[in-house]
Amino acid sequence: MSENRTRIVSDQAPRALTVSGLSYSFAGGPVLFDKLDFSVQAGEFVALLAPSGAGKTTLFRLLAGLVKPDAGEIRLGGSSESQSPGQKRRIGYMPQRDCLMSWRNVLDNAALGLELSGVPRQEARRRVRELLPSFGLEGTEQKRPHELSGGMRQRVSFLRSLLSGGDPLLLDEPFSALDAMTRASMQEWLLQIWEQHRKTVLFITHDVDEALLLSDRVLVAATSPISSLQQVAVGLQRPRDYSAVLEPSFIQLKRQILEQLGRTPVIKEGAGQ
Amino acid sequence: MKKSVKTVLPVFLFILLLAALWELLTTVFEVPHYIVPRLSDVLASLWENRLLLGRHFVLTLGEALLGLGLSVLFGVSIAIWMERFNLAKRTLYPLIMASQTIPIIALSPIMVMWFGYGVWSKISVVILFTFFPIAVNTSDGFRTADPGIGELMRTMGASKRDLFLKWKIPSALPGFFTGFKLAATISVGGAALGEWLGGESGLGVYTKRASNMLRGEAVFSGVLLLSLMGILLFLAVRWLESKVLAKRGSSDEKEM
Ligand SMILES: Nc1ncnc2c1ncn2[C@@H]1O[C@H](COP(=O)(O)OP(=O)(O)OP(=O)(O)O)[C@@H](O)[C@H]1O
Ligand SMILES: [Mg+2]
Numbered sequence A: 001m002s003e004n005r006t007r008i009v010s011d012q013a014p015r016a017l018t019v020s021g022l023s024y025s026f027a028g029g030p031v032l033f034d035k036l037d038f039s040v041q042a043g044e045f046v047a048l049l050a051p052s053g054a055g056k057t058t059l060f061r062l063l064a065g066l067v068k069p070d071a072g073e074i075r076l077g078g079s080s081e082s083q084s085p086g087q088k089r090r091i092g093y094m095p096q097r098d099c100l101m102s103w104r105n106v107l108d109n110a111a112l113g114l115e116l117s118g119v120p121r122q123e124a125r126r127r128v129r130e131l132l133p134s135f136g137l138e139g140t141e142q143k144r145p146h147e148l149s150g151g152m153r154q155r156v157s158f159l160r161s162l163l164s165g166g167d168p169l170l171l172d173e174p175f176s177a178l179d180a181m182t183r184a185s186m187q188e189w190l191l192q193i194w195e196q197h198r199k200t201v202l203f204i205t206h207d208v209d210e211a212l213l214l215s216d217r218v219l220v221a222a223t224s225p226i227s228s229l230q231q232v233a234v235g236l237q238r239p240r241d242y243s244a245v246l247e248p249s250f251i252q253l254k255r256q257i258l259e260q261l262g263r264t265p266v267i268k269e270g271a272g273q
Numbered sequence B: 001m002k003k004s005v006k007t008v009l010p011v012f013l014f015i016l017l018l019a020a021l022w023e024l025l026t027t028v029f030e031v032p033h034y035i036v037p038r039l040s041d042v043l044a045s046l047w048e049n050r051l052l053l054g055r056h057f058v059l060t061l062g063e064a065l066l067g068l069g070l071s072v073l074f075g076v077s078i079a080i081w082m083e084r085f086n087l088a089k090r091t092l093y094p095l096i097m098a099s100q101t102i103p104i105i106a107l108s109p110i111m112v113m114w115f116g117y118g119v120w121s122k123i124s125v126v127i128l129f130t131f132f133p134i135a136v137n138t139s140d141g142f143r144t145a146d147p148g149i150g151e152l153m154r155t156m157g158a159s160k161r162d163l164f165l166k167w168k169i170p171s172a173l174p175g176f177f178t179g180f181k182l183a184a185t186i187s188v189g190g191a192a193l194g195e196w197l198g199g200e201s202g203l204g205v206y207t208k209r210a211s212n213m214l215r216g217e218a219v220f221s222g223v224l225l226l227s228l229m230g231i232l233l234f235l236a237v238r239w240l241e242s243k244v245l246a247k248r249g250s251s252d253e254k255e256m
Helices: A056-063 A106-110 A112-116 A121-131 A150-163 A180-197 A208-214 A242-246 A248-260 B002-028 B039-048 B050-084 B086-099 B104-115 B119-143 B147-155 B160-196 B203-212 B216-244 B251-255
Strands: A015-025 A031-041 A045-049 A071-076 A092-094 A169-172 A201-205 A217-220 A230-233
Touching: A015 A056, A031 A056, A031 A071, A045 A208, A056 A169, A056 A201, A092 A150, A092 B147, A106 A112, A106 A121, A106 A150, A112 A121, A112 A150, A121 A150, A150 A169, A150 A180, A180 A208, A180 A242, A201 A208, A208 A242, A208 A248, A217 A248, A230 A248, A242 A248, B002 B039, B039 B050, B039 B216, B050 B086, B050 B119, B050 B160, B050 B203, B050 B216, B086 B119, B104 B119, B104 B160, B119 B160, B147 B160, B160 B203, B160 B216, B203 B216
Parallel strands: A045 A201, A045 A217, A092 A169, A169 A201
Antiparallel strands: A015 A031, A015 A071, A217 A230
16 A cells, blocks of 8 residues: 555556446446546546536445446555455545535534544544644634535535545535636635645546646546546646636647537637636 | 513513403403403412412423423434334334324323323323324434435445444434424423323313313413423423534524
8 A cells, every 4th residue: 555655646656546347327327337447546636527417426436435336346556445345445535515514513524534534533633723724714613514605615525535534535526516716716725735735636527627727637528328538638737826727738628628528619719618 | 692682572572462451351341250260360369379289380290291201212212223224114114104193182091091090191191292203303303314424424434333423313413303392392281181181180180170160260370380381391492402403503593
């Protein structure tokens, strides 16, 4: 497991996640995944782009071990998880809805993962407190979820997943419920946080701009059922900020992805926004 | 403090108005005391019999409280049992729902038959009245638990015990209190009914005897005390609820 700690992304970088031959369909529903293969390297920020209803959340639930695949294998780090179902998977999962506990304050909501992995309560709280300022949550320790804005709730949820220590971190459309302005500032904030922590992240979205802005690599799911993912390497320099969306290379990549998704490419640059 | 005055004052004034109207109308229209006694007569009767009424009050309250406590114990236990074991739920839940169509009042004499005229027949009638709302609402409370939170906890390696204590129980508390509040108000009725069916003392017996003797002011003073008891029990449970569910941002908090 020690190779997971390496944070350099290169061709030889160890895999954080390997999916091979994954097939899945809900009972009576359409086939969502058909012999899907893909992998994520340790330390990489990968965006998974797919239209709504394509099965993105379902994929995360498969990766998290919450649903069993019909066929195929999901490996975390080096070990094979599908062959030892009793073993606990340790991915970090941030669900699409924030799923905060209304009966807990910010501090104890964020400490949930630590608490469940046996960290003593005081120690867990101390570690949450340390991170609150950089999550823009200073002074909200005692607040309940209903007293927070949508953006703050997502940050608490993200902090909770980050602290649970799982690897890789699966983020399921964390900003899709937010208004455009809050979303933009949350994206910039996530870029900063990621620079600090450099966790392996698999980020689900159906927003092309968001995928390009945040990730090292975009995986595009254009088919239904999803049987393969088209790869787009994002060569934009890091650290990034929101102004990256104006760069010509960004627009070039965006055009490429829209084509892959089967949309008619926009005639004027930026008219698709 | 200011807020509580603001909420209590209108209610208090309205009660005063009703009391004044009661006194006025019964006096003006010379309503016979066995139909509606004058309020002043009722209050006088309350005062005269305060020691006797006090003893009856404590007894009835004791029966209601004991029955209520046992109902909480049984109701919550069965709700938890149904939650833990799917088979128990599939067998019991429909039965419990169906049993609510049985007129409980009609069942009460059975309790007298089984437990005699002592205090246990009253307590068992209270349980008969209050068990269902607690069991059903607590069970429904478990079902309202957000499955997303459960899944998230499982990805964090939560054990069954963790899931139960940190997710299911806190999620079920609002439902439990809905049932508990309902049960608290009807427990007094259950105790009074138990006493009517056969008993020596308690406010139910007191009002029934007074009614047989057409002593309107005594009947009304008993009814007044029973109502007061119901309100007190309800308020006590609501207070407990507000302490336990403090700061959750429930709909309750916003309304009050
Ligand atoms: N528990 C379930 N049982 C049966 N079908 C389901 C279940 N959950 C999801 N589905 C179906 O599977 C498909 C994929 O759902 P999923 O939630 O994974 O989509 P998604 O890509 O995450 O969509 P969105 O972008 O709207 O969140 C949908 O057609 C949905 O109706
Ligand atoms: Mg989804």
